[in-house]
Amino acid sequence: xSETNTNAPLLEVKGLKKYFKTRRGMLHAVDDVSFKIxxxxxxxxxxxxxxxxxxxxxxxxxxxxxxxxxxxxxxxxVANLNAEQMxxxxxxxxxxxxxxxxxxxxxKTIAQTIGEPLKLNKIITDxxxxxxxxxxxxxxxxxxxxxxxxxxxxxxxxxxxxIGVARALALNPKFIVCDEPVSALDVSIQAQVLNLMxxxxxxxxxxxxxxxxxxxxxxxxxxxIGVMYLGRMIEKAPAEELFANPIHPYTKAxxxxxxxxDIHYKMERILLRGEVSSPIEPPNMCRFxxxxxxxxxxxxxxxxxxxxxxPGHFVSCFxxxxxxxxx
Amino acid sequence: xxxxxDNRRMALEIENLVVxxxxxxxxxxxxxxxxxxxxxxxxxxxxxxxxxxxxxxxLSVLRLVPDPPGVxxxxxxxxxxxxxxxxxxxxxxxIRGKAVSMIFQDPMTSLNPVFTVEDQIAExxxxxxxxxxxxxxxxxxxxxxxxxxxxxxGGEYPHQFSGGMKQRVVIAIALACSPSVLIADxxxTALDVTIQAQVLEMMxxxxxxxxxxxxxxxxxxxIVAEICDSVSVIYAGxxxxxxxxxxxxxxxxxxxxxxxxxxxxxxxxxxxxxKPIQGLxxxxxxxxxxxxxxxxxxxxxxxxxxxxxPKTYRNERHxxxxxxxxxxxxxEGKVINR
Amino acid sequence: xSEKTAAAPAAPSQFKKTNQWFDVWRRLKQSKTAVIxxxxxxxxxxxxxxxxxxxxxxxDVIRINxxxxxxxxxxxxxxxxxxxxxxxxxxxVWGSRASLSIAFSIVAFSLFVGGTIGSTAGYFGGxxxxxxxxxxxxxxxxxxxxxxxxxxAALGPxxxxxVIALVVSSCPVFARVVRGPVLTIREVEYVEAAxxxxxxxxxxxxxxxxxxxxxxxxxxxxxxxxxxxxxVAALSFLGLGIQPPAPEWGAMLSGARTFIRxxxxxxxxxxxAIMITILSLNLLGDGLRDALDPRLKT
Numbered sequence: 003x004s005e006t007n008t009n010a011p012l013l014e015v016k017g018l019k020k021y022f023k024t025r026r027g028m029l030h031a032v033d034d035v036s037f038k039i040x041x042x043x044x045x046x047x048x049x050x051x052x053x054x055x056x057x058x059x060x061x062x063x064x065x066x067x068x069x070x071x072x073x074x075x076x077x078x079x080v081a082n083l084n085a086e087q088m089x090x091x092x093x094x095x096x097x098x099x100x101x102x103x104x105x106x107x108x109x110k111t112i113a114q115t116i117g118e119p120l121k122l123n124k125i126i127t128d129x130x131x132x133x134x135x136x137x138x139x140x141x142x143x144x145x146x147x148x149x150x151x152x153x154x155x156x157x158x159x160x161x162x163x164x165i166g167v168a169r170a171l172a173l174n175p176k177f178i179v180c181d182e183p184v185s186a187l188d189v190s191i192q193a194q195v196l197n198l199m200x201x202x203x204x205x206x207x208x209x210x211x212x213x214x215x216x217x218x219x220x221x222x223x224x225x226x227i228g229v230m231y232l233g234r235m236i237e238k239a240p241a242e243e244l245f246a247n248p249i250h251p252y253t254k255a256x257x258x259x260x261x262x263x264d265i266h267y268k269m270e271r272i273l274l275r276g277e278v279s280s281p282i283e284p285p286n287m288c289r290f291x292x293x294x295x296x297x298x299x300x301x302x303x304x305x306x307x308x309x310x311x312x313p314g315h316f317v318s319c320f321x322x323x324x325x326x327x328x329x
Numbered sequence: 330x331x332x333x334x335d336n337r338r339m340a341l342e343i344e345n346l347v348v349x350x351x352x353x354x355x356x357x358x359x360x361x362x363x364x365x366x367x368x369x370x371x372x373x374x375x376x377x378x379x380x381x382x383x384x385x386x387x388l389s390v391l392r393l394v395p396d397p398p399g400v401x402x403x404x405x406x407x408x409x410x411x412x413x414x415x416x417x418x419x420x421x422x423x424i425r426g427k428a429v430s431m432i433f434q435d436p437m438t439s440l441n442p443v444f445t446v447e448d449q450i451a452e453x454x455x456x457x458x459x460x461x462x463x464x465x466x467x468x469x470x471x472x473x474x475x476x477x478x479x480x481x482x483g484g485e486y487p488h489q490f491s492g493g494m495k496q497r498v499v500i501a502i503a504l505a506c507s508p509s510v511l512i513a514d515x516x517x518t519a520l521d522v523t524i525q526a527q528v529l530e531m532m533x534x535x536x537x538x539x540x541x542x543x544x545x546x547x548x549x550x551x552i553v554a555e556i557c558d559s560v561s562v563i564y565a566g567x568x569x570x571x572x573x574x575x576x577x578x579x580x581x582x583x584x585x586x587x588x589x590x591x592x593x594x595x596x597x598x599x600x601x602x603x604k605p606i607q608g609l610x611x612x613x614x615x616x617x618x619x620x621x622x623x624x625x626x627x628x629x630x631x632x633x634x635x636x637x638x639p640k641t642y643r644n645e646r647h648x649x650x651x652x653x654x655x656x657x658x659x660x661e662g663k664v665i666n667r
Numbered sequence: 668x669s670e671k672t673a674a675a676p677a678a679p680s681q682f683k684k685t686n687q688w689f690d691v692w693r694r695l696k697q698s699k700t701a702v703i704x705x706x707x708x709x710x711x712x713x714x715x716x717x718x719x720x721x722x723x724x725x726x727d728v729i730r731i732n733x734x735x736x737x738x739x740x741x742x743x744x745x746x747x748x749x750x751x752x753x754x755x756x757x758x759x760v761w762g763s764r765a766s767l768s769i770a771f772s773i774v775a776f777s778l779f780v781g782g783t784i785g786s787t788a789g790y791f792g793g794x795x796x797x798x799x800x801x802x803x804x805x806x807x808x809x810x811x812x813x814x815x816x817x818x819x820a821a822l823g824p825x826x827x828x829x830v831i832a833l834v835v836s837s838c839p840v841f842a843r844v845v846r847g848p849v850l851t852i853r854e855v856e857y858v859e860a861a862x863x864x865x866x867x868x869x870x871x872x873x874x875x876x877x878x879x880x881x882x883x884x885x886x887x888x889x890x891x892x893x894x895x896x897x898x899v900a901a902l903s904f905l906g907l908g909i910q911p912p913a914p915e916w917g918a919m920l921s922g923a924r925t926f927i928r929x930x931x932x933x934x935x936x937x938x939x940a941i942m943i944t945i946l947s948l949n950l951l952g953d954g955l956r957d958a959l960d961p962r963l964k965t
Contacts, residue, residue, distance in 0.1 A: 050521035050523065065862055096863060107857045122866050166860075169864065173864065189589060189593060190588060190606040191605070193604070193605030218596050245596065260551065263593055264578065265554050265574050265575060266579075267554075277493055
């Protein structure tokens with residue numbers, strides 16, 4: 003895997019757009035999002051419900067067809083592949099879903115679910131050899147062998163999520179989109195699954211895109227973090243930098259809103275006004291302006307671009323970009 | 330123990346509550362001797378994981394445990410000093426919503442889609458207070474303003490509101506008759522963090538305004554740190570550690586509580602490896618003998634699988650149910666390494 | 668952090684596959700009416716299968732014996748004899764073979780054709796869905812029996828044409844019944860997961876979508892068998908179905924109508940047979956609907 007140029011990003015997304023047609027107009031779920039993920043690294047994507055983070059993950063894998071932009075995977079534009087080429091490409095690009103209850107077919111046993119990718123892609127056609135590989139995958143994700151013939155409904159959320167991980171690993175992918183993989187789990191189980199995914203990353207050299215709404219999880223897990231708001235990437239920076247020095251007012255509010263399980267840790271909470279505005283036909287203005295405490299005249303008439311304010315730290319806000327490029 | 334003696338100070342007391350669900354697949358032991366108390370005007374956090382019995386505890390107070398299959402086997406619940414199991418169904422109806430009310434987790438399903446939100450708030454007010462229809466609608470709109478929704482939106486239907494707004498409406502309904510005890514079952518779990526922050530802030534304000542005692546059911550220790558005065562950690566239907574916020578957060582004694590803290594990603598130290606609790610929640614149909622936590626406990630001894638541990642008190646309020654402690658070493662702690 | 672180190676509650680049955688149909692059967696057993704329906708239906712099927720043991724087709728069922736005509740029920744002829752002296756009991760028993768097998772094959776064919784149309788329409792959606800379902804709407808707008816009469820009249824009355832006619836008229840119902848749940852299931856994450864691991868549309872439909880919307884399909888199929896028996900009987904009654912002298916309940920009813928005033932037993936017994944069959948299937952279908960609905964799981 004790593005014999006190719008290690009400096010080149012594994013995945014580069016350029017100007018990706020995904021719109022949905024609704025009766026009231028175009029819903030801009032993902033609007034002109036660009037980023038890079040390097041090999042073996044994790045990009046965390048955070049945002050609240052409806053910000054387009056799940057859509058972004060699916061558009062990259064083309065589970066939803068993007069309306070524009072490029073998805074360069076190892077330099078090749080995935081968005082231009084035909085259906086059959088894309089089907090083959092999916093061996094390298096996998097996804098782990100949020101809900102361990104709806105992401106598994108209730109009528110298939112664990113062995114059938116984990117073995118299915120091997121069978122469909124004709125990687126292991128021999129039934130017994132396939133079962134060996136299934137058992138190997140089960141032990142990698144920490145599932146006891148005796149569970150091999152059970153059905154999903156007989157298992158708890160944590161084990162089900164491990165099945166989802168094993169299924170994604172079956173094809174030896176290089177890149178995995180993790181769509182809120184632990185948010186449906188209890189904290190003690192959540193920690194088990196997070197540790198497992200971290201171990202797999204270092205042992206298999208995986209690259210993750212980790213989508214979540216939970217900022218403490220994303221901080222723990224990611225190298226870089228991108229913050230999304232209403233389809234836009236509004237801030238992106240290395241994890242430490244983002245938490246130490248958030249610039250966008252939304253990021254600041256988001257960070258201050260995390261409930262901290264420590265009674266001595268008191269943070270000044272920034273309360274936002276109102277709620278997320280509609281993603282349908284958004285006007286040409288900063289999408290956060292209606293809730294922003296620092297909203298200026300300019301914010302209501304034009305939209306700020308994503309600019310690099312310090313190495314690796316990108317922000318889309320007039321407060322920050324004005325300092326860099328005075329008008 | 331001394332705290333239970335002064336009944337007048339207690340808004341809610343639950344003693345040795347045992348609730349079972351008798352189903353085809355066996356008896357689910359949801360609550361196995363739950364003790365819980367909330368002082369007047371205080372907020373108690375009830376923390377635990379899925380299947381620990383948190384919601385059953387909340388429903389028991391309103392006597393809303395579905396029957397069948399739910400059976401209250403033993404125990405007593407006192408609301409403002411009055412035993413609720415003695416009440417008739419009719420009396421219970423007037424207690425619910427007036428003396429005690431509940432906020433459910435999912436605001437999407439706890440509102441009736443065919444009535445406007447002010448209809449739903451006014452309905453509660455009309456039922457419990459001696460007000461005319463007009464007066465109760467005026468009060469309903471006041472309640473909406475109180476939870477941060479313009480009163481003019483009262484004539485709208487639930488689907489016209491966002492998730493956070495709906496939860497505000499639910500809270501408005503719960504508080505409409507200024508109940509003395511409010512049970513909030515994961516009230517912000519379905520909401521986004523920034524909206525959660527708004528709602529929590531609002532609940533804090535309202536709690537002070539109405540001097541409401543609150544039972545905050547949650548799985549999030551962060552929320553507990555934020556809004557609660559004391560905390561009970563529930564595992565397999567029993568409170569295994571209880572104390573004031575400082576007791577439980579700074580002088581954690583029970584290995585399970587410790588495990589919960591260690592499972593959380595630490596915002597200050599990103600590289601630290603998470604230390605999860607091994608294993609899974611026990612099957613409530615087939616609970617382990619002795620201490621229900623012993624199969625998952627790193628410190629388990631022989632006695633843990635044989636006898637249920639008694640309460641050991643660290644101070645007047647703070648206690649744990651764990652064999653690791655006796656009256657000498659409980660103060661010092663240091664039995665488990667944090 | 669392997670799970671083997673964890674003390675998990677070990678259930679002894681975990682090595683073997685548990686059959687999900689066992690659950691359905693357990694819930695079905697709880698409903699008395701469903702069990703009654705099932706028992707009656709099984710007995711009817713047994714009757715159809717064993718008919719040749721009790722009655723000889725040539726001797727008892729179609730041989731004309733004018734001396735014996737129009738005898739009321741007696742020890743010798745439990746249901747009496749018809750206008751050409753044939754034993755009504757023998758004809759009712761043999762008639763079950765025709766009625767049941769035709770009804771079942773019609774349901775099987777319409778399930779296959781309608782199911783394919785409905786599942787592909789629901790899964791692919793878009794223009795294809797619109798065109799196909801509008802065509803189905805057109806078929807559904809014409810009363811089924813009228814459509815069947817037209818087709819049989821055009822193609823000529825025989826068993827094959829009868830089946831074709833009724834399949835065409837009942838296809839739209841199955842297409843609709845299948846399409847509904849497919850629309851829901853295709854949005855579920857495991858379908859997306861199947862796409863992500865490189866499954867083709869055909870595989871997704873047959874192995875992920877359809878197995879999870881069996882419940883409404885099975886119920887509809889059960890209830891339709893009853894409907895089909897009635898339709899076959901109706902067409903035979905009109906002279907467009909099974910042709911004499913072959914016994915069929917509807918045709919027997921039709922033949923009895925001239926004698927209904929004086930020899931009502933001729934109409935009564937085939938009518939009773941139709942009624943019992945439909946009743947049993949309806950009871951069974953209702954029971955299945957409850958048993959297959961996991962929300963009612965207790």
